[in-house]
Amino acid sequence: MSPDRLPRRIGRRDVAAFARGCAVLGCGGGGGVTLAERLARDAVERSGPVRVVDLDELPPDALVMPCGMLGSPLVFEERLPTGDEPAELAAAVRDVHGRPVDALMPFQLAGANGLIPLAWAAVLGLPLADADGTGRPMPNMATVMGLAGVPPTPAFVVDGAGQSITIRARTRERFVTTAFGVLAGVGGLGAFAFELMEAAVARRAALRGTVSRALAIGRAALGRAGSVESALGGGRVLVRGHVRHLRHHGPEQRTGGSLMIDSADGDRSLRVEFQEEFLLALDGGRVVAATPDTIVLFATETRRPLLIDELREDLLVTAIVADGPAAWRTPEGLALAGPAAFGFDLAGEAPR
Amino acid sequence: MSPDRLPRRIGRRDVAAFARGCAVLGCGGGGGVTLAERLARDAVERSGPVRVVDLDELPPDALVMPCGMLGSPLVFEERLPTGDEPAELAAAVRDVHGRPVDALMPFQLAGANGLIPLAWAAVLGLPLADADGTGRPMPNMATVMGLAGVPPTPAFVVDGAGQSITIRARTRERFVTTAFGVLAGVGGLGAFAFELMEAAVARRAALRGTVSRALAIGRAALGRAGSVESALGGGRVLVRGHVRHLRHHGPEQRTGGSLMIDSADGDRSLRVEFQEEFLLALDGGRVVAATPDTIVLFATETRRPLLIDELREDLLVTAIVADGPAAWRTPEGLALAGPAAFGFDLAGEAPR
Incomplete structure (x- = not known):
């Protein structure tokens, strides 16, 4: 639609x-x-x-x-x-x-x-x-x-x-x-x-x-019309697999952490870093998605987007990424919304 | 004046x-x-x-x-x-x-x-x-x-x-x-x-x-006109003596404490309790002044009113008390300005 x-x-x-x-x-x-x-x-x-x-x-x-x-x-x-x-x-x-x-x-x-x-x-x-x-x-x-x-x-x-x-x-x-x-x-x-x-x-x-x-994305996510990837505008599936090694860095769930998503065929393993939101995705150490990208983890069975608090070990998820708003991808925008703003040092690596 | x-x-x-x-x-x-x-x-x-x-x-x-x-x-x-x-x-x-x-x-x-x-x-x-x-x-x-x-x-x-x-x-x-x-x-x-x-x-x-x-009180305190006691309106000297046993209850000077003022002739010993301000004066266990009374400690030599932070052991001071504003001495006023508002339980004792 x-x-x-x-x-x-x-x-x-x-x-x-x-x-x-x-x-x-x-x-x-x-x-x-x-x-x-x-x-x-x-x-x-x-x-x-x-x-x-x-x-x-x-x-x-x-x-x-x-x-x-x-x-x-x-x-x-x-x-x-x-x-x-x-x-x-x-x-x-x-x-x-x-x-x-x-x-x-x-x-x-x-x-x-x-x-x-x-x-x-x-x-x-x-x-x-x-x-x-x-x-x-x-x-x-x-x-x-x-x-x-x-x-x-x-x-x-x-x-x-x-x-x-x-x-x-x-x-x-x-x-x-x-x-x-x-x-x-x-x-x-x-x-x-x-x-x-x-x-x-x-x-x-x-x-x-x-x-x-947002309405179009929601309709797609509810299975009413089109795919979430296209509603997001050029979105793509990063991996489908099981949540493993879910770690919260601090004593509070809200202080950030990381998880792995191991693909069902065992071929791939995506690492996702989060704080309040999903911020980075790395495939074999290579950054494949980074804030301000839209990184979403869906429960594969229900197609429901998951909150970080809802993640559980072994949950089957689908990770999707799409470009974030262009305004956040300018130098001024990245200063607020880019990985460095959240303390990630990507050491000169260009995201994707 | x-x-x-x-x-x-x-x-x-x-x-x-x-x-x-x-x-x-x-x-x-x-x-x-x-x-x-x-x-x-x-x-x-x-x-x-x-x-x-x-x-x-x-x-x-x-x-x-x-x-x-x-x-x-x-x-x-x-x-x-x-x-x-x-x-x-x-x-x-x-x-x-x-x-x-x-x-x-x-x-x-x-x-x-x-x-x-x-x-x-x-x-x-x-x-x-x-x-x-x-x-x-x-x-x-x-x-x-x-x-x-x-x-x-x-x-x-x-x-x-x-x-x-x-x-x-x-x-x-x-x-x-x-x-x-x-x-x-x-x-x-x-x-x-x-x-x-x-x-x-x-x-x-x-x-x-x-x-x-306040102008009249200040003039008196500076020795320009009249006595501080009369400028305060019915004020009186509680004691002249040396600061002893200065104690701060908490780790910070501002969390309150107490001191004794031992009269020069050794006859009397006034206990003063303070938090942010002087709040109570007790003579032999009897309350002789209590917030909202105006309780002031002057350096006897300089006539300067002392901040709690300026108190030192052995300092010669003059303690003066005067009635606080009448509005604070109503039941509603005492609920905010009376000893109980600062955690003092005077156990039914009428101040003065």
Whole structure:
């Protein structure tokens, strides 16, 4: 199914595919989508389908709000959102900008944060821009809008319980430091909106068509249409085989580790390195995939993309890789999203 | 010297007395006043004297901004204020309130935070309200305005380097938690304004006449006019003697401790308990002074009020006590400022 044949609305029956697409783009991290999928489905059922708009369809001065939740996935699951987050964010933005938000956009279309803005758009009765800021999980609120020089502030944090914090910062680095301080202050989980911009700016600064792409990826992953590899755009299977030698480097599962995937015929053995997400794949010591590539491990039997936390010894998996967003493959992008940003020294080896 | 004969302006030559008064009210804590005194003197020299206004002199709807700095005194001394803090705070307030600040007020007239608003008032060319929110050091941003039900937010935090954070919270408790998160986010030191209110509200909610009182206390402490005891209002000497058995309970000097003051004639021995400030004085096991009382230890020779950090074995000191602000001696006030709030169980013993 080509993107132009995708629905221009996400209704109740599309949420599962979109959620699956978000899970694929999570690259093993980004938080599980189960809870966020339920929130999005409930919101769409209650408030009706969400219109997905190309940035070109919006007036040039339309106010686009990249948003999502930040904090520990564990806190997210223990302390459910109250449902007031989108209204609180919208009110804070209106106070500061003196005009209402025109469209929402996932700041990070990967894992749970792909789905949250869909739920919020439904609640607010606003369209979702067919775009996002990362195309994959990224640490420290890094986005391609940041690469393009979009100022991160005024930024907005709410907790859904009446706390509302507005941050203004002169530098991106300071913004991030303050944002994490605020996050601690609101109990480790907050609804964020930052890098608000007009549609004319978003057209050149954001990753475009990515909501449609996630829907197509999800449909393929659910076996409804086409292959995941082609939906990802030039994706390919690296190996099918069993998980072996799963190792977590630190005492916490989230501190990273590695695993081997031994092909069923015993001919090949792929090594995968991960931290919060899958970051590197090596075949006989040669790097065959590296962040910002999209590296996904599917449970071969169920075709479900696996979270790192779900990996188990002997599980039969299919590893797929596709190019990451081009914006992350520039020198400036690689500085944030490349292997070196995660501490991997590839010693001059060109990825693939 | 009676308060009505005090200057209605604080000029260059008054800063030292005001600083000394702030140091006395610091009760051994509140941060040293040396740096803040220099900032205030420089500001007054550069911008001219600061007018001190009674809240009755302000129009009922005048916007009064309680303010000061929060964070570690160590950070304060290592990372000097940039000087842009007052302008940044004023700009943030104007943005949110839609009108300018009319008068500044120390949220805590004790230690360094008595002097900071004086410096800022000079820079902004605004009057200083003859009032404050605590009359003594208090933990967790507790003020008598809070007791009176003044909402703490919208509150404002700036770092003097372009970071500006606005906090809105539904409860005081949440505000404080968020404020400390924000404080961490701006590097452990921030300029704060909270509990902004109109003058008509401040008249019933704030401690009044306290800037004039601090000036009178400082003049007395400098030996310029009257006694410290009478300037404090019914203060009395508890003991003159030598510091003995100075003990810090924890590994850090700031975790509290105790000392004895042995009178020169050997007849009496006063025990003083402290945490961030002097909190209790016991004579033969009987409580003779307890927070929210103002307990001050002066170096007898120099008449200088001592910080807890400055105490040394064998130092000759004079311990003075005076009643704390009446607002802290109500049941609600004692819950925040009384001995039990600092973990002291006086087992039903009535202080004094």
